[in-house]
Amino acid sequence: MTRLPLIDCVNLSRSYRQGGSRSRWFSRDTTETPTVTALSNIDLQIERGEIVGCAGPSGSGKSTLLHLLAGLDTPTTGTVSFDGTDLSSLSDRARTRHRLDHVGIVFQHFHLLESLSARANVALPLVELGRPKGERRERATELLEAMGLGDRITHRPTQLSGGEQQRVAIARALVTEPDLVIADEPTGELDTETGKRVLKRFRAVASDLNTAVVIASHDEPTLAIADRLVRMRDGRIEEIEVLSEPTEPQQSSPTRKSPQSKQER
């Protein structure tokens, strides 16, 4: 029996209407609204435990691809299947639940909630999952300490530097131990040493938890962590480089998902 890839993109395209949507009720303009194609005919499979890098100049379609992989957006044509399920077939509510259960996202601009502390930001997805308070605090604190933010857990985002905010965002993406981590420029605000530590964490997550990680970046050293590198240009895949074979999951890893967390899912 053939094992399904975690992510399977088939003939994926995404176009946007220029100038946003226009109401037919208030407009006499009968001409067709021009569209811009952000992504065109993408075929890509991503396996569990694999780190995929995504490189390309600005406007090449990296962010659009990441949004489609995460289920934040739906393709104009083609399909994105997650573990055999076409994400476009899911309702908005089901896709939201899918992201909570299976996807961790690191946004380029962090998107932390400024009214909450670093720990509360990280623990927020666990609140939605109904995890006990003690477990939420413990898990969030553990991740923030792993990110070198042990002394900043009660600080709010406005009291943190850009690099610290980025690490909080990464901790938030990892807190639910997702099957897929999507990271848009995850080391953009980090110094070299901290960047290395974060990338090491991604590698540990991929190997220990069998999590697939997709990283979009302009930074070649960051992308060097990837097992495969997808080079994009003008909304198309220009080239896929194999940098290394994915490592096998280690069964005795201390960061392994607990049976309880799997059961609660």
Add this chain to the structure above:
Amino acid sequence: MGLFAIVRRSLGLLGVSFRRTYVRATQTAPGRTWLSVGGVALAVGLMVVVTGIGVGIATQSTVYSENVDYWISPETDGGSSALVDADSPQFGSVHPTAAKLTATDSITYASPVLQQPIRLETASGGAEYVVAVGIVGHPQFSDIADTTTVGLTPGDPYYANGTWTGEVVLSAGAAELLSASEGDVVNVTRPQAGAERNFSVVTVDPGTQSGSQFPIAVMQLSELQAITGGDVNDEAGQIVVSSTDPNIEPMLAAIYPRSDVSTRAGLNTQAIFEEELPLALSVTSAIIAIVIGTLFVMTTTGLSVASDRGKLATLAAIGISRRTRFGLLASEILTITAVGGVVGVVLGLGGIRLTNIVAQQTFISGEVASADPLVIAFGFVISGVIGLLVLPYLALLLSRVGRAREVGR
């Protein structure tokens, strides 16, 4: 998700919501938050004041008698109550006038009413001033100035045949003031009378009417005239007439020159003022408060959601459901309206106090507005209603704004 997980999630979200509300109110968006609180507080505060005035009107004492259809009183320029204005113009020869009116077929009874402050002294030595109200008793004339007339011999015997009855009915307020009860003897000292007269308390009013707290002593008209000097011209301040005939008003108005006749219609207006106006005031002010408060909170909610659309999109992107996002913002709105309700009630109580101070210093001796506990509860209920009415609008906003695909745009 199990029950415990749902409870944990709800409590966790409440905690997040309260933290978010607190930080917004104190640091990130204090202006908008307090604008919402202020809008609700202003609406609720004004409603509490208006409702307090309505309740105050409803609980004010009245000098009118429920079973009287016409009142004849001298024209006066001032607005003071005839009951406490002892120096107002008086009618003369009131006994024969009342007798003549009572003899009319369409009139059930007519009675002059004389009001005078007198000093009553009890056997134990206590002495207090009360307002004495003298009337000509009639079996169907059951109360005057919110005090019963039961116990007084009908027909004013002292005027009719010179028999001094010495009967006095005390209001609950007067009885309490004098520490007197039925059967007690009270002395009346009045310099103009030139002699002391003894009175016996025949009835103490049970105090069930709104004006019972005032110190009123109801007695035979001629006996009050005798101790106050009003017997010389047979004086009284007003004449009350009980009749169901709407056509006698011109006749009553013609009895004395420069007199006013208040009709049942006027009394009905008073009744409406006492019973329906407060209700109408309360309902109207509540509706206005709800509309203003709701529009205010809706406006600030719209602004808040618009400025937070990125954060809402982030929440959606990381898997926070629309229901949870709604819950977060809804509890924030309800918290803000609740705080607005508390501030509004405090403002309203201050407004009631201020209204009473101004009223007492300008045109009335009593309280015009009442800080009844029900009024306070009403204020809290209205703030809750405002919060609840905004929620459908919030749900509509969240169905259009802050979707996951907006993140990063």
